[in-house]
């Protein structure tokens with residue numbers, strides 16, 4: 040059985056984001072160190088690595104910079120995951136690279152996170168990469184953004200330097216029309232002030248430390264679109280039984296025996312007569328459960344059809360999807376280009392019908408363009424050959440996310456967040472659920488998780 044809402048609220052996923060060298064890895068190292076989340080052998084491995092790769096002083100960034108290439112260059116390349124716990128909560132920390140070249144790793148890390156900590160070097164203030172990362176985090180629907188204005192020691196803990204960064208980041212969110220709550224803290228990641236312990240030098244700041252916030256911010260998932268299951272395979276019993284179970288992972292809401300369901304994209308309806316979880320019958324299944332569903336009627340249901348509770352918000356059976364895209368490769372994207380859209384409900388070949396607009400990272404305004412280049416954030420319309428059963432990303436992070444694949448090389452070329460379909464004027468799903476509400480952003484987590492390989496740096 041999957042985690043309950045309370046358990047999920049006590050396990051929090053965090054991503055550190057921001058420009059190169061702003062101190063993301065050092066902050067995570069400091070959090071682990073000061074909250075006693077490091078084992079002795081890891082500490083001695085970091086001491087050893089500090090002597091080998093640095094000037095000899097203890098380098099906390101090496102706790103997450105696990106790969107040899109990262110250590111040698113002093114940057115993070117991969118997404119490094121670290122786990123730690125305090126008496127109040129447990130945490131999964133994703134340390135993502137700041138370098139623009141690795142934006143896809145940042146998207147991967149932030150996509151499964153409840154909280155993003157954006158680091159800004161107090162000396163340099165907001166730079167283009169800060170704007171890009173904040174924009175992506177807002178787009179990906181994190182629940183909270185903690186702004187850690189770092190290296191305050193290098194600006195003599197100047198309150199006005201801090202205020203300037205806070206104003207700039209707040210302005211980014213306003214311009215993006217994002218409602219993600221912003222929490223700003225002045226910190227020094229190297230000596231740990233306001234990370235776990237309070238600052239001794241910033242008498243003007245009386246707010247919480249980074250850990251205080253991580254332990255208390257509300258990240259509880261709220262009810263989302265309602266139950267849906269993308270069928271992965273059909274289970275049959277040998278020996279004459281006419282048992283047929285449609286198996287997959289339940290997302291979006293609770294499903295019970297007796298619930299009326301609609302099978303997308305065909306639109307047939309039936310009633311749930313049986314649910315099986317881990318080989319045993321059950322009356323109720325919750326999001327995250329791997330289950331098999333039996334239906335009252337003998338319907339034509341196959342792999343990638345989606346069984347949806349009829350009372351839920353119904354997904355779109357879309358052949359013209361409109362999506363926000365983060366373009367992840369050097370190859371340009373142009374109108375007319377072919378691509379494959381891979382989504383939990385299946386895969387469809389398609390063509391870029393239009394590039395509606397691109398986000399200009401200087402002005403944070405939408406501008407028109409004919410091509411997308413590496414790291415662009417844009418809105419595109421894609422014409423599919425066969426329909427995909429999708430949700431809007433802001434109502435369901437799993438059903439609303441997809442990746443674009445190059446049909447020739449099979450490489451992942453873009454991360455997609457579905458906005459709606461082009462011929463749907465409202466660009467939102469059609470039917471409201473009677474007992475569920477749609478939530479902007481806090482849906483089932485896991486965008487891209489199932490598609491990208493999440494590498495964990497275990498090398499110490």
Ligand code: GTP
Pocket residue numbers: 057058059060061062063064065066100113114115116135136137138158189190191192193226227228229230
């Ligand atoms: P990438 O992973 O390459 O994006 O960098 P990063 O954001 O992880 O930065 P990292 O933690 O590797 O820190 C970069 C440099 O800044 C290191 O030399 C740190 O020791 C230094 N640094 C980090 N935080 C502070 C701070 O609060 N004060 C000072 N003076 N230096 C800091």
Ligand code: MG
Pocket residue numbers: 063064065100104114115134135136137
């Ligand atoms: Mg780093």
